[in-house]
Amino acid sequence: MKTYDCIIVGTGPAGLGAAFRLSDQKPGLRILVIDKENLCTGGLRHDCKMNFTYPVGFPVDCWTGKQAEHYLPMVIERLKPEFMQRTDLETYQLRAERLGVSLLDIRQCHLGTDGGLQLIKRLMDELARRNVEVSLEETVNDIDPSARRIITNHREIGYQDLILAPGRGGFRFLQLAMAKAGIPFLDNVVDIGIRVETREERFSIVRDYYDPKFNFPDRVRTFCTNSGAAYVVRERYETRVGREYFSVNGHAYSHSRPRNGMVNFALLKTVTLTEPLASGQDFAEMLGCQAMLLGGNKPIMQRVGDFRLGRRSEVKSFNRDLNDFEPTLADCTAGDISLATPAKILKPIWSAMKMLDTIVPGVLHPGTIMYYPEIKLYANKPRFIDKYFKAAENIYLAGDGAGTSRGITGAWASGIRAADGILSRM
Numbered sequence: 001m002k003t004y005d006c007i008i009v010g011t012g013p014a015g016l017g018a019a020f021r022l023s024d025q026k027p028g029l030r031i032l033v034i035d036k037e038n039l040c041t042g043g044l045r046h047d048c049k050m051n052f053t054y055p056v057g058f059p060v061d062c063w064t065g066k067q068a069e070h071y072l073p074m075v076i077e078r079l080k081p082e083f084m085q086r087t088d089l090e091t092y093q094l095r096a097e098r099l100g101v102s103l104l105d106i107r108q109c110h111l112g113t114d115g116g117l118q119l120i121k122r123l124m125d126e127l128a129r130r131n132v133e134v135s136l137e138e139t140v141n142d143i144d145p146s147a148r149r150i151i152t153n154h155r156e157i158g159y160q161d162l163i164l165a166p167g168r169g170g171f172r173f174l175q176l177a178m179a180k181a182g183i184p185f186l187d188n189v190v191d192i193g194i195r196v197e198t199r200e201e202r203f204s205i206v207r208d209y210y211d212p213k214f215n216f217p218d219r220v221r222t223f224c225t226n227s228g229a230a231y232v233v234r235e236r237y238e239t240r241v242g243r244e245y246f247s248v249n250g251h252a253y254s255h256s257r258p259r260n261g262m263v264n265f266a267l268l269k270t271v272t273l274t275e276p277l278a279s280g281q282d283f284a285e286m287l288g289c290q291a292m293l294l295g296g297n298k299p300i301m302q303r304v305g306d307f308r309l310g311r312r313s314e315v316k317s318f319n320r321d322l323n324d325f326e327p328t329l330a331d332c333t334a335g336d337i338s339l340a341t342p343a344k345i346l347k348p349i350w351s352a353m354k355m356l357d358t359i360v361p362g363v364l365h366p367g368t369i370m371y372y373p374e375i376k377l378y379a380n381k382p383r384f385i386d387k388y389f390k391a392a393e394n395i396y397l398a399g400d401g402a403g404t405s406r407g408i409t410g411a412w413a414s415g416i417r418a419a420d421g422i423l424s425r426m
């Protein structure tokens with residue numbers, strides 16, 4: 001059985017952050033990075049918009065501002081962002097404050113889906129030059145912490161240290177691995193919401209601030225705003241029992257692509273489940289399946305004009321009169337999102353939409369589309385035993401799947417932090 005000094009599961013930003021840190025600091029280390037896909041998944045590959053200001057992307061229960069400030073310069077050094085201008089921020093902030101809403105001032109850059117692919121290529125080439133081994137299309141199915149080995153669909157491999165960074169998509173695998181390693185965890189938080197799509201001139205703030213981060217009352221926030229050449233997409237998920245459901249998402253291409261004049265963003269509500277404690281993942285899956293039931297196995301979309309009148313959107317009226325643009329996600333059912341969304345989630349989201357329309361007039365145009373569901377599964381909260389995200393002997397957890405980040409930059413920083421744990425013992 002081949003053995004490495006460190007095996008990293010996942011080539012997302014958390015895994016890459018760890019691989020770069022280890023190979024920077026100890027060039028001779030034998031490092032293996034494994035991914036079940038043929039290219040890393042997630043935000044590096046789709047849209048690639050990066051936020052470089054705490055606390056966006058850095059969950060406050062894992063990061064203090066000081067810790068994030070320590071790691072962010074290292075992330076910047078590796079990813080070399082070109083920061084975007086933000087203009088007229090004070091005007092929007094004043095309007096927001098009057099409503100009890102905050103607008104965060106965040107340093108951002110946006111590479112776009114095409115630019116992200118170029119970045120991934122540059123990073124992979126650099127890892128190859130450093131003799132870091134990368135094995136793609138290899139799935140880690142199990143871990144055996146007592147023998148310090150992992151079991152993939154091809155082989156068994158030994159490790160001195162293991163960093164698990166399987167992202168949100170690896171949620172179930174991480175739960176299995178944590179059970180195997182005796183790592184206690186909580187899974188009681190989930191983000192659920194809608195994706196809003198409209199013409200760019202109806203959400204014109206994006207010309208001043210690419211991805212405006214609004215925090216509304218009742219733990220509702222804007223998330224992942226895309227404009228320029230912007231599209232709504234759907235992602236396929238599978239429940240524990242193998243049922244398929246789709247969550248919507250959004251992305252944009254870089255400014256080198258022709259603009260389509262559209263903008264989309266998510267409005268998410270954070271739900272924390274308490275007594276009787278249920279799994280956030282199970283709750284989200286149930287809601288995802290409920291939406292599929294009503295949408296004929298597709299996400300549901302509804303025009304704001306129909307929603308306001310309390311009636312479903314229908315195919316025949318979906319693109320008529322004031323409904324003056326085609327949805328960029330065609331594979332979706334015109335229907336009634338309020339039939340599928342719990343009131344406790346939809347009411348504060350609708351209230352946030354109204355506030356948003358007061359801050360940036362236009363977004364509540366009757367033609368604006370609301371897509372449902374948008375689900376973010378990053379709710380694993382493991383118990384760490386040190387500040388480096390060590391969760392068991394020789395096992396570190398990093399990235400979104402372990403709840404240590406919520407975005408590319410936080411994930412990259414969490415990978416560096418886990419690597420620092422290994423380096424601190426050498």
Ligand SMILES: Cc1cc2nc3c(=O)[nH]c(=O)nc-3n(C[C@H](O)[C@H](O)[C@H](O)COP(=O)(O)OP(=O)(O)OC[C@H]3O[C@@H](n4cnc5c(N)ncnc54)[C@H](O)[C@@H]3O)c2cc1C
Nearest residue numbers: 010012013014036041042043049140167170399400407408
């Ligand atoms: C469509 C989309 C667009 C996004 N856009 C943005 C954005 O613009 N900006 C932003 O900051 N964030 C964005 N995000 C979120 C961002 O992708 C994540 O926050 C970030 O990628 C988390 O990094 P990670 O390394 O933890 O996980 P990931 O990037 O998800 O990487 C985990 C990797 O582990 C692999 N893996 C999982 N399980 C196994 C296993 N058992 N064996 C082997 N490999 C495994 C997966 O294939 C995956 O490549 C987006 C997410 C999606 C889905």
